[in-house]
Amino acid sequence: MIHVESVTKKFSSGTEALSGVSFEVGAGEVVGLLGGNGAGKTTCFRILSGLMRPTSGRCLVCGSDVQAETLRARQVAGFLPGSDPGLYDRLTALENIIYYAQLYGMDRDYAMQRVSDLSSLLDMQSFMNRRTVEFSRGMKQRTAIARAFIHDPDVILLDEPSTGLDAASAAAIHRLIAGSADSGKAVLLSSHNVHEINKMCSRVLILNRGMIAESGTIKSIEERHAMDFESVFLKLTGNAV
Ligand SMILES: Nc1ncnc2c1ncn2[C@@H]1O[C@H](COP(=O)(O)OP(=O)(O)OP(=O)(O)O)[C@@H](O)[C@H]1O
Ligand SMILES: [Mg+2]
Secondary structure, eight states, X not given: OEEEXXXXXXXXXXXXXXXXXXXXXXXXXXXXXXXXXXXXXHHHHHHHTTSSOOSEEEEEETTEETTTSHHHHHHHXXXXXSSOOOOOTTSBHHHHHHHHHHHTTOOHHHHHHHHHHXXXXXXXXXXXXXXXXXXXXXXXXXXXXXHXXXXXXXXXXXXXXXXXXXXXXXXXXXXXXXXXXXXXXXXEEEOSOHHHHHHHOSEEEEEXXXXXXXXEOHHHHHHHHTSOHHHHHHHHTXXXX
């Protein structure tokens, strides 16, 4: 469902954020994209969501070429940006989410039903009708998560979904991700939390300086390196002590 083929991204500054990255994510999989700060994760998400063009290589989501058929690819993918959730400050959480539902051409009754389901799942009822300018980091994050899931996308791209979330909200997004995979969606997520990765991901890709240094199930990676996953991660990303 997600197909990334030899993707390279070189910025005009000269930084090569991604160097020949290839991977696939199939239906029902939750794949973790891991790497230290500056490894290239956010760049990869931006390219997959059609916000940035790769220098070379190509990406497909559900068979649509993200660069050549961006609108079609966006219809089938839900994207949570990593840094700034990118909400409209003057709109309420509900208006932010419904605005996206309209962009996706969703039927209004169906969109309201989805909002209601996501709102109770992410415990957003108390702030759904408040303007997002007043929101805490976690409230903004939950709004952006609901927005990413509003059109029930088959491909889900989550750049650091649990950042800024309290324990209950993190557990709720974990349930949402697991439920999505169970119903056959393909999920790619990044995280700096080894516990979260262990819990959520059926497979991981370790990115180091724009290249995939290791991939597979956590168990297979631990066996291959004869050490626990966190130690492998630190070794491969050049942080071993
Ligand atoms: N717009 C840009 N212009 C120039 N360089 C950029 C740009 N965006 C990212 N980079 C560079 O690309 C590299 C990868 O950045 P990226 O944001 O993809 O990393 P990341 O893995 O998401 O890191 P983090 O864990 O800190 O979120 C870094 O060296 C960064 O400085
Ligand atoms: Mg990032």
